[in-house]
Amino acid sequence: MSYHALESLGTPEILRVDKVSVTLSGRQILDDVSLAIQAGEFTGLIGPNGAGKTTLLRVILGLQRPTAGQVAILGQPRARRTQAIGYVPQKVLLDPDMPMRARDLVALGLDGHRYGIRLPANGRAAAVREMLHAVDADRFSDARVGDLSGGEQQRVLIAHALISRPRLLLLDEPLANLDLRSGQEVVALLARIAREQQIAVLLSAHEMNPLLPVMDRIVYLAGGRAASGATGEVVTTEVLTRLYGHRVDVLHVHGRVLVVAGPGPDGELPVPAEFGRHPAGGASGGNPLEAG
Ligand SMILES: Nc1ncnc2c1ncn2[C@@H]1O[C@H](COP(=O)(O)OP(=O)(O)OP(=O)(O)O)[C@@H](O)[C@H]1O
Numbered sequence: 001m002s003y004h005a006l007e008s009l010g011t012p013e014i015l016r017v018d019k020v021s022v023t024l025s026g027r028q029i030l031d032d033v034s035l036a037i038q039a040g041e042f043t044g045l046i047g048p049n050g051a052g053k054t055t056l057l058r059v060i061l062g063l064q065r066p067t068a069g070q071v072a073i074l075g076q077p078r079a080r081r082t083q084a085i086g087y088v089p090q091k092v093l094l095d096p097d098m099p100m101r102a103r104d105l106v107a108l109g110l111d112g113h114r115y116g117i118r119l120p121a122n123g124r125a126a127a128v129r130e131m132l133h134a135v136d137a138d139r140f141s142d143a144r145v146g147d148l149s150g151g152e153q154q155r156v157l158i159a160h161a162l163i164s165r166p167r168l169l170l171l172d173e174p175l176a177n178l179d180l181r182s183g184q185e186v187v188a189l190l191a192r193i194a195r196e197q198q199i200a201v202l203l204s205a206h207e208m209n210p211l212l213p214v215m216d217r218i219v220y221l222a223g224g225r226a227a228s229g230a231t232g233e234v235v236t237t238e239v240l241t242r243l244y245g246h247r248v249d250v251l252h253v254h255g256r257v258l259v260v261a262g263p264g265p266d267g268e269l270p271v272p273a274e275f276g277r278h279p280a281g282g283a284s285g286g287n288p289l290e291a292g
């Protein structure tokens with residue numbers, strides 16, 4: 001058996017997106033996007049507003065049919081519904097007046113369990129407690145979800161998505177409403193869960209800096225095209241400058257990596273120019289990096 005075969009036995013491929021294209025209302029949103037994620041890997045899906053991050057996650061979930069290409073989960077063409085995927089959507093509106101405790105919301109994630117077996121009540125309560133503990137949310141397990149802060153709600157939503165023991169966890173901009181510190185905590189928590197439970201995590205964000213300490217792979221999406229690779233290969237001054245279309249510096253400060261964009265030609269901050277696609281649909285230039 002070859003080394004690669006052995007290696008792939010050790011870290012199974014959880015997700016493969018193969019040459020996916022999506023056209024919505026006559027406009028091409030995703031164009032020939034490919035990527036693969038293995039168990040235990042933390043992948044950042046990075047791109048500006050409207051880049052197609054949510055659309056790509058919806059394709060992976062089976063909520064959006066691609067115009068071309070395929071998605072495979074655990075080596076199988078994806079079924080219409082699968083319990084192998086946990087999802088924390090971009091917009092979750094939690095009514096502050098809803099009389100639901102954090103642990104009730106997490107327990108809802110158990111319904112529709114992949115084996116169709118309902119756990120007995122004490123088993124459910126134990127599973128919920130364990131999951132709230134895993135996301136460091138024990139202390140607000142009895143609080144009403146509407147009373148929790150954004151960062152606390154985010155933890156509860158992650159526990160809700162994890163309790164059915166998915167192999168792949170998709171999170172759509174979970175850091176958008178968090179302050180720097182809560183964001184760092186959530187990122188560290190997800191990285192730990194990915195490694196401990198060998199879950200593949202795919203997390204979308206506008207900015208890569210908060211993810212740099214933990215991100216194994218990066219998928220950079222703009223103008224419908226994706227560039228992906230190991231973080232160390234993509235996050236270099238040369239590659240990012242090419243991707244964004246103007247100067248981007250990758251700095252190593254106090255043992256950490258920091259991405260700093262210089263101003264664009266008109267003094268504005270980064271719009272990845274050569275990926276730019278006008279709202280009317282005219283595509284500009286090709287992908288400066290090979291996809292895949
Ligand atoms: N049903 C639809 N019909 C036409 N266009 C759509 C539809 N849904 C989304 N779009 C467009 O597809 C593009 C990509 O949207 P998407 O929500 O995937 O971007 P995103 O990267 O998640 O952006 P954000 O960072 O703002 O969340 C947007 O320009 C959006 O307007």
Ligand SMILES: [Mg+2]
Pocket residue numbers: 053054055090172
């Ligand atoms: Mg989105």
